[in-house]
Amino acid sequence: MDKVTYPTGVENHGGSLRIWFSYKGKRVRENLGVPDTIKNRKVAGDLRTSVCFAIRTGTFDYAAQFPASPHLKTFGVGKKEITVKELEEKWLDLKKMEISTNALHRYESILRNVVPRIGGKRLVSAVTKEELLYIRKELLTGYQVRLKGKPLTKGRTAVTVNYYMTTIAGMFQFAADHGYIKVNPFEGIKPLKKARVEPDPLTRDEFIRLIDACRHQQTKNLWSLAVYTGVRHGELISLAWEDIDLKAGTITIRRNYTKLGEFTLPKTEASTSRVIHLIEPALSVLRNQAEMTRMGKQHHIDVQLREYGRTERHACTFVFNPQLIRRCAHVGFVYKVDSVGDSWDAAMKRAGIRHRKAYQSRHTYACWSLSAGANPSFIASQMGHASAQMVFNVYGSWMADSSADQIAMLNQKLADFAPSMPHRQQGRTGAFLKSVS
Numbered sequence: 001m002d003k004v005t006y007p008t009g010v011e012n013h014g015g016s017l018r019i020w021f022s023y024k025g026k027r028v029r030e031n032l033g034v035p036d037t038i039k040n041r042k043v044a045g046d047l048r049t050s051v052c053f054a055i056r057t058g059t060f061d062y063a064a065q066f067p068a069s070p071h072l073k074t075f076g077v078g079k080k081e082i083t084v085k086e087l088e089e090k091w092l093d094l095k096k097m098e099i100s101t102n103a104l105h106r107y108e109s110i111l112r113n114v115v116p117r118i119g120g121k122r123l124v125s126a127v128t129k130e131e132l133l134y135i136r137k138e139l140l141t142g143y144q145v146r147l148k149g150k151p152l153t154k155g156r157t158a159v160t161v162n163y164y165m166t167t168i169a170g171m172f173q174f175a176a177d178h179g180y181i182k183v184n185p186f187e188g189i190k191p192l193k194k195a196r197v198e199p200d201p202l203t204r205d206e207f208i209r210l211i212d213a214c215r216h217q218q219t220k221n222l223w224s225l226a227v228y229t230g231v232r233h234g235e236l237i238s239l240a241w242e243d244i245d246l247k248a249g250t251i252t253i254r255r256n257y258t259k260l261g262e263f264t265l266p267k268t269e270a271s272t273s274r275v276i277h278l279i280e281p282a283l284s285v286l287r288n289q290a291e292m293t294r295m296g297k298q299h300h301i302d303v304q305l306r307e308y309g310r311t312e313r314h315a316c317t318f319v320f321n322p323q324l325i326r327r328c329a330h331v332g333f334v335y336k337v338d339s340v341g342d343s344w345d346a347a348m349k350r351a352g353i354r355h356r357k358a359y360q361s362r363h364t365y366a367c368w369s370l371s372a373g374a375n376p377s378f379i380a381s382q383m384g385h386a387s388a389q390m391v392f393n394v395y396g397s398w399m400a401d402s403s404a405d406q407i408a409m410l411n412q413k414l415a416d417f418a419p420s421m422p423h424r425q426q427g428r429t430g431a432f433l434k435s436v437s
Helices: 038-057 071-075 084-095 101-118 129-141 158-177 204-213 217-229 233-237 280-293 337-351 360-371 376-383 389-401 403-414 423-436
Strands: 010-013 016-023 026-035 143-147 150-154 250-253 274-277 299-304 311-316
Touching: 010 038, 016 038, 026 038, 084 101, 084 158, 101 129, 101 158, 129 158, 204 217, 204 337, 217 233, 217 280, 217 337, 217 360, 233 337, 274 376, 360 376, 360 389, 376 389
Parallel strands: none
Antiparallel strands: 010 016, 016 026, 143 150, 250 274, 299 311
16 A cells, blocks of 8 residues: 655644644644545645745734634634623623722613613624614614503603713723724714703792701701702711711711612712811701701711722711601611602702702802802812812803902902002003093
């Protein structure tokens, strides 16, 4: 029997042909999956020669030539495929170490809405910019639902849709950064234009009517303090007497309470441990509230820090205790965020005031303070903004409205030390002006 000869780099492996070659300093073998015949040996030899030539000239694409090769993972080459659902799970699992539990909850909610629209079983690489634009349109314009037999169209605001798109774009950028796709399909998609929402604060008369409409003294105190300080509602309901110095007239904001029922640090770095300087009406409210809750039970709670997995223990005698108003099994020792908003809505309705969202308590503080001539930088620090720019952007028109008050204040303050021109000098100046007129 004649001895079987093989071209260089071609060999028999279990009855099939395979080739070997050197790639990146390593000898590798690739099974061709074809039977060992004279014709196939020649084809395999030609293939091996072309592979070696491509490697020498720098044009070899390993993934294109051997897409199923186990060596692709070894050399870190080739196209990685992942479904949209797999990407969602991977991205959220890594993201939870960077963001708060409350933010993670929002991300999960957005993904529950958007991923089914994209298609969870689809490959990420198959998603196009065009279909993302159509998804954005659907989110904005809404979908048909039936209410009492009548079709209605429900849609989200431009602000909400932009937030959805930005969140999903971050997930696809993760895919691009890690080699699942070459280009993020969100590139070039601009945010929707949104109408500027002007603050809609309470007038003095509306505020008085609102407080009068609150049925319990604690509720009156809660909304009075909200308007007098501008604190966020999560900060307000997590406020403890250990944070308050009535003698110095200050509140130190140390924590926030979320809709998920968790204590966290305040929303931004600028908000953490900020000191709010109280005006006299706010101090009066707190003195009144102290009679009800200052000697209450102290609770030890865990506050989630920004660093993943870390918490710190706070001893808190809460200023506002919902059990004073309603005692039943499901009422806890701290207000729920939604229930606070409900109390605002109920009081607004009883008072016959045009409806506004409860967040307007914060806007009311800012607008009243600016109208009274307060410094925007001071207001920004009181409200927990990183700089006064937010105050200028949101409340600019209210600062313009107080121009006359600013002039009056300057006239009053500067009159005591601004140098006045001597009468003799004034006469000379008048004569000079006549001579040149």
